[in-house]
Structures are given as C-alpha cells and as structure tokens.
Amino acid sequence: MTSLKIEEVKSTERLERIATHSHIRGLGLNDDGTAQDIGGGLVGQCNAREASGIIVDMIKSKKMAGKAVLFAGIPGTGKTALALAISQELGKNVPFCPMVGSEVYSTEIKKTEVLMENFRRAIGLRIREVKEVYEGEVFELKPIESAATSMASVAAGTANATSSISQIIIGLKTNKNKKSLKVEPSTWEQIQKQKIKKGDVVYIEANSGVLRRVGRCDAYSTEYDLESENYVPLPKGNVHKKKEVIQNVTLHDLDIANAKPQGGNELTNFLGNILKSKKTEITEKLRKEINKVVNRYIDQGIAELVPGVLFIDEVHMLDIECFSFLNRALESSLAPNVIFATNRGHCEIRGTHNIRSPHGVPRDLLDRLIIIRTIPYKINEIKSILEIRSKIEKINIDANALDKLAKHGDHTSLRHSVNLLTPSSILAKADYREEINCEDVQESIDLFLDAHESAIKLRQKGAKFLK
Secondary structure (H helix, E strand, O other): OOOOOOOOOOOOOOOOOOHHHOOOOOOOEOOOOOEOOEEOOEEOOHHHHHHHHHHHHHHHOOOOOOOEEEEEOOOOOOHHHHHHHHHHHHOOOOOEEEEEHHHHOOOOOOHHHHHHHHHHHOEEEEEEEEEEEEEEEEEEEEEEEOHHHHHHHHHHOOOOHHHHEEEEEEEEEOOOOEEEEEEOOOHHHHHHHOOOOOOEEEEEEOOOOOEEEEEEEHHHOOOOOOOOOOEEOOOOOOOEEEEEEEEEEEHHHHHHHOOOOOOOOOHHHHHHOOOOOOOOOOOHHHHHHHHHHHHHHHHOOOEEEEEOEEEEEOHHHOEHHHHHHHHHHOOOOOOOEEEEEEOOOEEEOEOOOOOEEEOOOOHHHHOOEEEEEOOOOOHHHHHHHHHHHHHHOOOEEOHHHHHHHHHHHHHOOHHHHHHOHHHHHHHHHHOOOOEEOHHHHHHHHHHOOOHHHHHHHHHHHHHHOOO
C-alpha cells in the first residue's frame, strides 16, 4: 500500500452565531436519563428532552440508520433549542449541519443539490495516520547564512533574509534527550509566520518538513501576569518519535477540495487539492469516486466514518420533489442522522394541488420519522427562561419586573417577552438606573406590539392599509 500524506483540508463548515440559543449547553439530563427541571440552559419540556436523550444514545451507538426525528410543536416551544442541545451532547467532533427548508430554493443550483450538499456536510470522516516526527521544546534557533550570498548582500548594501540562508539549526529537547536538527531554508518562512521562538513546543514532520507550533512550554507560564498564551507540557520520550495524527473532515470538504481532481484516486489528492469555495454543482461521478476511495480506506482501517446530524428547520417549506429525494437519501449507506422541525398542523404539501398532510410532510416520509412533541411553556417556566436570558445578556431585573414580564409572555408569547428584555434595559439606563423595574417593562409593552395585538389593530384599521 502506498504511504498516505494527510494534508490540511479547508473546512467548509458554516459558522453561525445564534444569539437566541447561546445559553444552550446540553439536554440537562440526570445519569438515569430523566430530565432536570432546569439544566443545560433548558427549562421544562421534560418528555421531549428525555426522548432527545434516547435519540443521542441511538446516534452514539449508530442505530439511527434510515430513521429521522421530527420535532413538532407550536412556535416558541424550543424545537431549535432541543436540536442544538443534541449537537452539544454529541460533542464537537460530530458534524452538526443546521439549515432552513427555504434554503433549497436557489437560482444557482438545483434543490436536490442543496440537500445533497448539506447531507455530505453532516457526514464526518476521521482519518488516522502514523507520522515520523521530531517533537520538543525549542532551545536553539539559529539561521546560517551562506558565505557567498552574505558577501554579495554586504557589497550590494542589501540583506534579503530568506535568500541568504543556507540552512537552519533547530535544537529540540524533551524530558529524556536533546537533538539539534539542520533543516532547509524554506522552513524559515514557517518559523516567521508562526512567530516561533525559544521556549515554544513544536513538531516537525520528517517526510514533508512541515513545522507546527503546539504552544508555549509551561515552564514559562509565570513570565507574565496577563497574557493569552496557550501553555503545553514539555513532551515526553525521545525527540524523534512516531506520532498518530488524527484529522476530522466532512465528505463535503473532500468534494470541494477535489472539484477538479488532478489524476489518481489516492487519498493524497482528496485531501491535498484545496480550491476556493464556489457555489457550483459537484458532479455525481466525482461523488461516487470519493465514496469509492473513502469506503476503501474505511475497509483498510485508515479512516472511520462519523455520521453527524443534519437539522432541517421549517421542514414544511420543502416541496414534494425534496421529500421524494429525502426518502431515497435516508436509505443510503452514507446517510447522516436527520432531524426535522415544524410548527405547522394539517396543511397542504408544497408543490402539490390540494394534497394535505399532517405537518405538511407526505405520509410515506412521516412513517419513517420518530415524532417528538413540544408543548407550550407554563408561566413559571417562562420566568425561569427570562431569568437565564437576563444572566446571559448581563441585564439586571428586579423580581416584580420579572414576574410582570413572565405574565406578559404567558398572555402573548415567550419570544415577545424575551425580546422586551433589552429595550427595558435601555429604558432603565436612560433613567440612570442599572436595574429594570415594572415601569420599564410596562413602557416596553406599550412601545412594542406583539403579533396578536398587531393583528387586532390591523382588523380595526385594515381598510386604511394598501392591498
């Protein structure tokens, strides 16, 4: 078997800052699987959280193949929060790909292509490779200039650092021994780019010559009182050693990196050909080639498949063609764990004429789903959620104002009461107070209408609006 060379593949994971759910840390379950009243940033919804805990166990034991989960409930009952809590429970090494049903409607690429792209974003690949490396703390770092180049530079009155260096001496030490290495001049650029200096812990790959900074040796941890340095212990064993390197990528990362493959089917090409991400369709032929290579390396034990989670919110926005595609995709051997969420009841399936179905999802797909129901929050649960949000947003609110806001949320909606926290805080600061009182809450309620009150006013004065 040819030797593997694992290069860094640029991740195509979409980074999202979801401020509404920034307090979610997990499902908040006890060791026996029962839900705490308040835990992991979640409040109430005990049955739904316990059911989600079972789903997490099924995903971890890889027994969710061909199945999917549907969170069904009225708006503002924590469906998206539960999906994010599941991703927190699974850990950062399990891919989690959130999307909204309306994302599939693009003028650039087909609907099914958008779904396939997100399916492959949610399937991870953990690649292991044993590399020969030199690892240790830098105790010597000395570039050596060539005599001829150095004299020419002096004569010309210039000094080009990189071109005049003939070799670099790097001294590395562990708790067992020391070793001085002579490396090629091109390494100097890596040293300057990573700002490597004496006292840093680095490792150098013997085959490729790639140099990486791990961190600062913890022997220097008392150098400064305030700093953001990452300290690591002094490496153990010999300087020259064999080290297992683990890299996590997704199938979509491999698709993007090999959109224009340059010959050969080896994993080197799949991980090495990095291209700029463009919104373009990836051919089915390329995906089949990638799947073939991935399956071969899985069989050889070099790589491990990590099925992640694809979360499709507002699933009722998909049309009948997308649902047909999902039916087939869920049966694939390379399928992630899929979670749907919807707030619709009995409604028409998009893309059809007068075909109605529960939640706007065809009945044949509903048969594949494990449905978890979310229920409306009670007033004491709304109060607890408001308390958590006020702590996250660093807003001070007195007990009476919190009760008033919770009561308003019970009459209108949880989302509207949470949205009134920040305006109430601004009104309090305008009155030179750090704490929100009942008057600030009432003023916010008077200034900002909720959906129900807005609809009433529209019925009363609807004739004056344009149609």
